[in-house]
Amino acid sequence: MKRIATVFLVTLTLSACDTWFGEVETPLPGDRISVLLHERTLTPDSELAGHEILLPPPTPNPEWPQDGGYANHAMHHIEVSENLVRAWTLSIGQGADDEVKLTTAPIAAGGRLFTMDTEATISAFDLQSGKGIWRVELMPENDDGHFGGGLAHEDGIIFVATGFAKVFALKAETGEIVWKKDMSAPMRSAPTVRGNRLFVSTVDNIFSALDARNGNELWRHDGVAEGASLLGRGSPAVDSGVVVAAFPSGEIIAFKVENGRPLWDDNLTAKRRNDPLASLADIRGRPVIDRGLVFAVSHSGLMAAIDLRTGRRVWDKEIGGLEAPWVAGDYVYLLTTESELVCLSRKDGRVYWISSLPRFEDPEDKEGPILWTGPVLVSDRLIVAGSDGRALAVSPYSGRVLGQVELPDGVTVAPITAEKTLFFQSDNGDMVAYR
DSSP: OOOOOOOOOOSSOTTOTTBSOEEOOSOOOOOOOOSSTTOOOOOOOGGGTTOOOOOOOOBOOOOBOBTTBSTTOOOOOBOOOSSOBEEEEEEOSOOOOSSOOOOOOOEEETTEEEEEOTTOEEEEEETTTOOEEEEEEOSOTTOOOOOOEEEEEETTEEEEEETTSEEEEEETTTOOEEEEEEOSSOOOSOOEEETTEEEEEOTTOEEEEEETTTOOEEEEEEOOOOSOOOSSOOOOEEETTEEEEEOTTSEEEEEETTTOOEEEEEEOOOSOOOSTTTTOOOOOSOOEEETTEEEEEOTTSOEEEEETTTOOEEEEEOOOOSSOOEEETTEEEEEOTTSEEEEEETTTOOEEEEEEOOOEEETTTTEEEOOEEEEEEETTEEEEEETTSEEEEEOTTTOOEEEEEEOSSOOOSOOEEETTEEEEEOTTSEEEEEO
């Protein structure tokens, strides 16, 4: 089905930010300049100039049961309401501060929204009204300073990976603890669950498959130890009997779900390393499995599409990123480490367009660097959110910024969507729903 880009312009001023979106009256300032010394800037492929991007039509998405949506993290094109307005705002509990970061994204299942704050308090809210249903505190007594981990849902159970080296299973209906298990080290990423198998990664790079019914360990893989890594980690992707996990070393490994037998491995460490920060090969964004291909990107500057069964690289591209790729139709959308939103060919990695996002809150003095998260593709709009407290809508067809909205605080976890609603979790612990 051929789709034409729809420009969503709202006649209200930006101060009336309860309407999605306010119009961006002037182009966003700034030139696209590489942040890495002697790095070649990314440019669109000249042979693709004038190509008409065709996307599949948006489809309803009733749930977002785990980090990245579903276990394979391939969410495609999701339908939301045409004229989104702010429906409600609530507090999930304790937000981020100078020492503790809010890195856990919410999930949605069974008509409820589930969250975890920086003190490991798990809360359930009614998805439509935002009304609180139950709240459970999991942090050990006389203990604080632990953060990270995440949530996943399957068959009425909420699975919680924590920053204090424990995994919990809670009843989604009541919050009652079903089982808990001690792990070797804290977890910074959300678990992934599928078919009664729960997959978790610890900061000491042990990757485990647990029985989701009782927490017993089914198998494990000891990864290569790394002296330094980025905050947070992408949850593993599962599809077609294969689980794909990424590690701070830049290594990506595919295992057989049933017994943990390694099927193949690859390394996305870029050859060019120009400074200590760029040398971090960590794969922080979630790998995505879509129609037999695995898409992953490392911080150090390499993105690849890999055959799920054989491990053969179909293509690779010198692009660095901290966020998960978003695959829809024949296209892959990605936020780069240089604050660029790019559209790539799913087939061969060629670049259709590049949209430069603001890099600093004060562009003249280059102060207040902005970190962007996303994208999420909803109803012909790519949604990204920034640490400066803004969310942008970008055309998936041209890269043009269509509008923006102000949020209560900066955002460091990507928005989610369920039941035609967009949810933004800001760093101060506020949750905002647009419907």
